[in-house]
């Protein structure tokens with residue numbers, strides 16, 4: 084079953100008198116409950132695409148359908164409400180509130196959607212266990228490692244129980260062991276809660292976690308997975324996946 088569909092999406096930014104074409108004729112279907120990666124080099128259009136899917140930005144043209152609703156026709160206020168209710172977006176600059184503890188950060192997010200105090204506290208406790216931060220719940224963000232901070236950010240987003248979670252390059256600047264730990268938590272969330280996940284990356288090692296791989300370069304996405312490797316990244320990349328039993 085499809086959760087969302089992008090049809091002929093284009094995104095053009097105006098920079099003074101010139102235009103930057105960031106996305107060209109994007110067609111993409113994302114199935115409910117699945118784990119998709121948008122894979123491409125720097126400047127390929129990953130963030131522009133995630134900004135549209137997260138309803139933070141509107142496409143210049145094309146249709147965006149989400150759970151049967153045509154979001155491309157929504158005004159800004161309706162889009163903001165829709166995002167609050169349905170989408171969790173961990174953008175690359177998403178940060179915790181520095182003067183609040185881990186617990187308070189998560190509770191603050193929980194209160195935005197759950198008015199019942201006891202229910203809200205239970206949810207915070209549950210998610211703290213989930214991301215293995217229970218013992219660090221009274222620490223402030225500046226007392227956490229970058230991996231612990233990332234887990235806390237995931238908890239802040241997940242406590243609102245969104246149907247779709249987007250992560251823009253979640254493992255960038257992390258060492259490979261820590262990156263794997265973060266990806267394992269995201270996979271667990273996807274498997275246990277059925278949350279639909281889309282993450283962007285330029286790191287080949289992270290792609291193996293995804294159910295569906297969408298290659299992007301110069302604002303265009305590849306027609307299928309094999310084309311993503313061979314056409315966009317050359318034969319060596321495709322052999323890497325062949326050896327790793329991807330095909």
Ligand SMILES: Nc1ncnc2c1ncn2[C@@H]1O[C@H](COP(=O)(O)OP(=O)(O)OP(=O)(O)O)[C@@H](O)[C@H]1O
Nearest residue numbers: 096098103104105124125126127128129130131132
């Ligand atoms: N607000 C903006 N105004 C003008 N051009 C922009 C804007 N945002 C992005 N671009 C341009 O659009 C293209 C796609 O950028 P985007 O940030 O979506 O790519 P990306 O794959 O996320 O890159 P990175 O991995 O470096 O973050 C780039 O050429 C970029 O310079």
